[in-house]
Amino acid sequence: MNLPDLLDTLAKKSDRHLSDLVEWLKIPSISSDTSRRTETAAAADWVAAKLQQAGLATELIPTHGHPMVFAETPAVPGAPVALVYGHYDVQPVEPIDQWQSPPFEPTVRNGNLYARGATDDKGQLLTHVQSVCEWLATGQPLPLQIKFLIEGEEEVGSENLERMLPELRDRLACDCVVISDSSQYADGQPAITYGLRxxxxxxxxxxxxxxxxxxxxxxxxxxxxxxxxxxxxxxxxxxxxxxxxxxxxxxxIELSQAERDAWAKLPQSDEAFAKSVGVSELFGEKGFTSDERRWARxxxxxxxxxxxxxxxxxxxxxxxxxxxxxxxxxxxxxxxxxxxxxxxxxxxxxxxxxxxxxxxxxxxAPGMLANPQSKFAVAASQAIESAFGVAPVMIREGGSIPIVTRFQDVLGCDCLLMGWGLSDDNTHSPNEKFKIQDYHRGIAASAILWDELGKLSESK
Missing domain, CATH: 3.30.70.360 (Alpha-Beta Plaits)
Known part of the structure; x- marks a missing residue:
């Protein structure tokens, strides 16, 4: 694959990629709302059709609730296998009166796309779908096998996926799980998350x-x-x-001194953080910084x-x-x-x-901790730096994605959490947004990631 040509193609097709996201975001796939079952199923059908049209072997896996979308490219002997995980369901929209534009009528304002699901998780997930589809559209094979598992119940606890994961173990077998359902450290400062509480x-x-x-x-x-x-x-x-x-x-597990030293160099301001959440001063366990308290305590x-x-x-x-x-x-x-x-x-x-x-x-659910120096993390870091122009920082996240730990336990794989969102994206709140520039940079980073992971092939 001539990667520069592919990246040039991605840039030329940016308008179409944004149009795809707008189309998907119009579907009100609220998994917790039983009156939205038809629309939620339509969101699964939409992404399944896109993957199938690109040439991936695709199927809908039924559950007791909303279906899961599974798709895969052909196996590549000796090369790693990556599993992309994400979800097509979204949170309820209440309080509706606080939205500046209707939640399922995607609207562009100030370089951001506003809609429910824009950053959590349709927008971030679609970056990987687009990169794989565009790679295959060149007629060139991918340097590794890529599988997709896209569920419709993450916002209601992933109960069916967790229950079915052991029986899906062989189909989902992989070397690493790639997830984009989190945030950068700051606007313009991408990050790789290697720990979740x-x-x-x-x-x-x-x-x-x-x-x-x-x-x-x-x-x-x-x-x-x-x-x-x-x-x-x-x-x-x-x-x-x-x-x-x-x-x-x-x-x-206590923080290592290396972690504490690295996080101390991050451009964190307690005063700005306190102001952003509307308190006069911060509070927390003595002997730890705000980031340490939020991420690792x-x-x-x-x-x-x-x-x-x-x-x-x-x-x-x-x-x-x-x-x-x-x-x-x-x-x-x-x-x-x-x-x-x-x-x-x-x-x-x-x-x-x-x-x-x-x-x-x-x-x-227990917390998750991955190896920030693994070969997969190194490959991801190189891909992100190439696309964003800035090397990512290695951080942890205070929130929880319980299924990630289950992936580690059941599949025995590494985990890569590459978030393209921002902390002010209003996730789960009115006026959810996704920075359009980061959507396009996420697509580019994803394409470069496949190239970098392909270099880890045993035959090279």
Whole structure:
């Protein structure tokens, strides 16, 4: 393959590539909305048709929910196999009144394309689809085999993919999984993400009296479930953000000094970060920087509270129940199952008398950590630098993509997280966007990546 000619072709076809993305974004594939099942299926059909028309062996894999799209190019003996993973489903659009333009009428403003799914994940995923399709359109074979697995349930937890992954192991066998569903470090500073935090979520319900009680007649004689809940929640974390559950930090993998030194060189400003999220100052575990806290340290957060009178005015009661939703972000090597057992022990030790409680685990997934110096990471770094003109930085991400860890466990593969998005892309929020320049640079980086990975062939 004459790579410069291919890159020139990609540049000449940029308008068509953008038109393709606009067409796909018009399909309201909200996987959580049962009234959108037809449209969600249409989004799967759209990308399947594009891959099939390019010459890939393509099929829809049915699930108990939305179908998965699987496609592959011919095998290349002695060469690596790359699996591109992404999703065609999108988040709900509410609150609709905060959108400046309709969420499924893609609109260009200030060099950005605004629509639901623009950056999460249709736009980022389509960069890899376009690069493979354009490569094959030249009539030249790819230097490695590329497989696609595109699901329609990532935004609702990937339950069917996780359940079916072991039976799909042979079909999905690969050396590395390529995922673009994350962000650059900053505008103009691309990144490769080699670590993700895991997650564990819970609901804790505290029950006291059989019904709400008058706080004057019964206050002081009956334990208030809302107060008991506050005691239990505050017992899990101290004022400095250090989690107080026994054994919580036993399996935490500490940051290496090399990582800390590298991240310290990143152009991070605590003042700008605080301003961007609307707080007067930042808070977190002592002894760690903001990036270290967000990317590589475990955390505890209360996500919702409910108890007592919520309406206008005052209602002086002892509420019968109180409920909290809370979550932990975990780092690599921490086990959500072991954490649940530790929380149960903690609650037994700290629960006040006179109340009953129920802990309901929701979902959990361990963190992911890849080798930032692997041959695949080196190849990706070279590809990104060629396309963006700037070498990527190696970072971790505080969020969770649970299926990535499952890929590592079940497929025994490496993982490449090459995000083209930006931190202000309003992912999951109104006015989601994707920078058009980065969409095109992502296509170019993807094409160069296939060339770089092809150089790793055993025959060369």
């Amino acid at each position: 895991g997650i564990a979520t819970y609901e804790l319900e505290v029950n006291g009296p059989s019904q709400d009680l008058h706080s004057g007649s019964f206050g002081g004689a009956v334990m208030n479930p809302a107060i008991a809940l506050c005691h239990l929640l505050s017992s899990m974390v101290d004022r400095e953000g250090r989690i107080q559950i026994e054994g919580f930090y036993d399996d935490v 475990p955390t505890f957060d209360i996500n919702g509270l409910q108890s007592g009178h919520q309406g206008e005015g005052v209602k002086t009661i002892i509420p019968a129940t109180a409920l909290a939703k809370f979550s932990f972000r975990l780092v690599a090597n921490q086990d959500p199952v072991q954490l649940t057992a530790a929380i149960e022990r903690h609650l037994q030790q700290h629960a006040p008398t006179g109340i009953r409680y129920t802990l309901k685990p929701d979902h959990g």
